[in-house]
Amino acid sequence: MKIGVLGTGVVGRTLGTRLAALGNEVMMGSRTAGNAAAAEWAQSTGANARHGTFADAAAFGEVVVNCTSGVVALAVLQAAGAENLRGKLLIDLSNPLDFSRGMPPTLSVSNTDSVAEQIQRAFPEARVVKTLNTVNCEVMVAPDSVPGLHNLFLSGDDAQAKEETRRLLQSMGWLPASIIDLGGILTARGQEMYLPLWLSLRGALGTSRINIAVMVGQ
Amino acid sequence: MKIGVLGTGVVGRTLGTRLAALGNEVMMGSRTAGNAAAAEWAQSTGANARHGTFADAAAFGEVVVNCTSGVVALAVLQAAGAENLRGKLLIDLSNPLDFSRGMPPTLSVSNTDSVAEQIQRAFPEARVVKTLNTVNCEVMVAPDSVPGLHNLFLSGDDAQAKEETRRLLQSMGWLPASIIDLGGILTARGQEMYLPLWLSLRGALGTSRINIAVMVGQ
Numbered sequence: 001m002k003i004g005v006l007g008t009g010v011v012g013r014t015l016g017t018r019l020a021a022l023g024n025e026v027m028m029g030s031r032t033a034g035n036a037a038a039a040e041w042a043q044s045t046g047a048n049a050r051h052g053t054f055a056d057a058a059a060f061g062e063v064v065v066n067c068t069s070g071v072v073a074l075a076v077l078q079a080a081g082a083e084n085l086r087g088k089l090l091i092d093l094s095n096p097l098d099f100s101r102g103m104p105p106t107l108s109v110s111n112t113d114s115v116a117e118q119i120q121r122a123f124p125e126a127r128v129v130k131t132l133n134t135v136n137c138e139v140m141v142a143p144d145s146v147p148g149l150h151n152l153f154l155s156g157d158d159a160q161a162k163e164e165t166r167r168l169l170q171s172m173g174w175l176p177a178s179i180i181d182l183g184g185i186l187t188a189r190g191q192e193m194y195l196p197l198w199l200s201l202r203g204a205l206g207t208s209r210i211n212i213a214v215m216v217g218q
Numbered sequence: 219m220k221i222g223v224l225g226t227g228v229v230g231r232t233l234g235t236r237l238a239a240l241g242n243e244v245m246m247g248s249r250t251a252g253n254a255a256a257a258e259w260a261q262s263t264g265a266n267a268r269h270g271t272f273a274d275a276a277a278f279g280e281v282v283v284n285c286t287s288g289v290v291a292l293a294v295l296q297a298a299g300a301e302n303l304r305g306k307l308l309i310d311l312s313n314p315l316d317f318s319r320g321m322p323p324t325l326s327v328s329n330t331d332s333v334a335e336q337i338q339r340a341f342p343e344a345r346v347v348k349t350l351n352t353v354n355c356e357v358m359v360a361p362d363s364v365p366g367l368h369n370l371f372l373s374g375d376d377a378q379a380k381e382e383t384r385r386l387l388q389s390m391g392w393l394p395a396s397i398i399d400l401g402g403i404l405t406a407r408g409q410e411m412y413l414p415l416w417l418s419l420r421g422a423l424g425t426s427r428i429n430i431a432v433m434v435g436q
Contacts, residue, residue, distance in 0.1 A: 101330070104404070110411070111328050112319070139435070146435040153415075182418040186322070190415030193328070197371075197408030200400040201432055209435030214419055217357070217364040217427030 001168075004029055004061025006054055006076055008037040011093070011137040012067035016041060018141035020048035022171055029057025029080065058084035063091065063168065064126075070096030070115035070192070071108050074122055085126040089161045091168070092116045092188075093132035093140070095195050104199055107192065116155060116188035127161035129154055130188035131169065134198065136208040143173045143211075150211040154181045155188040180214065219386075222247055222279025224272055224294055226255040229311070229355040230285035234259060236359035238266035240389055247275025247298065276302035281309065281386065282344075288314030288333035288410070289326050292340055303344040307379045309386070310334045310406075311350035311358070313413050322417055325410065334373060334406035345379035347372055348406035349387065352416065354426040361391045361429075368429040372399045373406040398432065 001024045005016040008030045020026045028038045028051045038051035051057075058064050058080035068076045073094045077085065096115050097105040109115055116130035131154050132140050139146055152174055154162045166179055182190065202208055219242045223234040226248045238244045246256045246269045256269035269275075276282050276298035286294045291312045295303065314333050315323040327333055334348035349372050350358050357364055370392055372380045384397055400408065420426055 106329050111324050111414075146433045148433050150431075150433045153418075155418075180419070180422055182415075182422050187414075187418040187421075190418040193411040193413075194415045195411075196329075196405075197400075197412045200371075200373075200405040200408040201398070203405075204398055204400050205432070205434055207434060211433050212430040213368075213433055214423070215364045215366050215368045215429050215431055216423055216425060 001025070002060055002062045003027075004057035004059075004064040004080075005067055006057055006064065006080060007067035008035055008041065009067065011140075013037070013041050014137040014141055015065065015067060016049065017045050018172060020045050024048065026050070027052055027057040027060040029054040031079065054080040055084055058088075061088065063089045063164070065091045066094055066119070068094060070094035071098060073115055074118055077119060077123060082123055082125065085123050088126055089164050090119065090123065090126040090128045091132070091165060092119055092128055092130050095133050095192060097195065104196065107195065110189070110193050114186075114188040114192045116192070117185050120157065120185045127156070127158040128185060129156035129158070129161050129165045130185065130191055131155070131165055134191055134194055135211050139209060139211055141172055143175075143178065145209055146211045148213060149175065149178055150213040152179050153187075153191050154179060155183065155185055155191060157185045219243070220278055220280045221245075222275035222277075222282040223285055224275055224282065224298060225285035226253055226259065227285065229358075231255070231259050232355040232359055233283065233285060234267065235263055236390060238263050242266060244268070245270055245275040245278040247272040249297065272298040273302055276306075279306065281307045281382070283309045284312055284337070286312060288312035289316060291333055292336055295337060295341060300341055300343070303341050306344055307382050308337065308341065308344040308346045309350070309383060310337055310346055310348050313351050313410060315413065322414065325413065328411050329407070332404075332406040332410045334410070335403050338375065338403045345374070345376040346403060347374035347376070347379050347383045348403065348409055349373070349383055352409055352412055353429050357427060357429055359390055361393075361396065363427055364429045366431060367393065367396055368431040370397050371405075371409050372397060373401065373403055373409060375403045
């Protein structure tokens with residue numbers, strides 16, 4: 001599958017490398033065509049990897065994955081271009097972490113809205129699914145780095161888009177039973193607002209290699 | 219132990235009943251001395267149960283538990299009186315769910331503040347600990363109603379207060395290993411902001427008998 005990965009940070013590079021290793025053709029997009037991090041990533045990742053602008057990557061991908069921060073995601077997607085996102089599965093795994101108030105970060109959008117909802121409103125012809133933002137990128141690409149059955153969540157208005165997302169997650173090692181469909185895109189608020197708890201857990205437990213398992217009584 | 223339970227709703231009644239059954243003397247506080255729900259609860263619960271105003275219950279308790287909504291918690295505690303909370307462990311298990319915008323509820327405070335922080339600031343001589351708000355009251359008093367080891371969280375600035383809270387939770391059946399100290403009272407934001415995810419999970423899974431287990435990799 002052709003996948004456009006937007007963002008050259010550790011999340012984009014980690015996810016891009018894994019997706020390329022699984023046999024997908026991956027183009028990493030960045031603000032400028034000659035981005036050094038993207039070029040280095042493409043060279044070291046090999047034949048399945050290439051790089052270009054945000055618009056190049058979005059046009060290339062049958063699926064587009066937003067790996068930029070939630071604080072800049074809308075601007076990045078505007079640069080990618082609505083015409084390059086039309087009809088496509090757009091996976092948003094961003095968190096709107098705002099460090100401008102100091103530590104701990106706050107969220108630049110929360111409670112009555114979410115980044116995923118903003119994206120879906122701004123690009124109504126894209127099929128937005130929120131997922132993966134509740135785990136560190138090392139866990140995203142290697143779910144067995146955390147023991148036991150633990151969960152990911154899906155939020156999105158398009159049922160078919162969520163099925164396509166499930167298949168992509170399963171290709172990375174996520175078990176079918178680990179993926180919980182929360183409902184429409186509005187439920188992305190819960191995924192994004194989980195981040196402060198995740199950050200506190202990381203602080204208390206001293207590792208980013210954590211995830212939650214939802215336990216259900218009879 | 220003498221425990222003041224503030225609030226006559228299902229949370230206060232469920233927790234009060236369990237604490238009385240464990241041998242504690244429990245006074246349920248409400249806005250008015252003759253509250254019918256509190257009187258009925260006290261009568262049906264037996265010798266360990268009594269009722270009074272918020273101030274009566276706070277004065278009575280060696281420990282005070284806020285079981286009112288986070289939206290009214292500050293007003294309730296003002297009615298209880300700072301002099302009746304001074305030096306005491308004040309367990310806050312409230313969620314600031316605001317239904318005025320329709321469903322799903324939003325939070326009346328979040329992101330840059332939390333109910334627990336507001337309470338600690340307003341009552342600096344109380345020793346506030348946030349816990350239990352991440353589970354339904356049936357799970358609070360019967361952790362084995364959800365299978366496996368699943369977690370509760372503690373947030374508070376007073377280490378001794380968190381130890382006292384641990385002991386109270388353990389008396390209700392929470393295993394020592396299930397209780398995670400997140401840090402200071404600021405980390406209550408994470409516990410409170412988890413609620414939208416909990417609400418989505420309840421909707422997706424069709425039950426309130428749920429909780430999360432934090433899984434940690436090596």
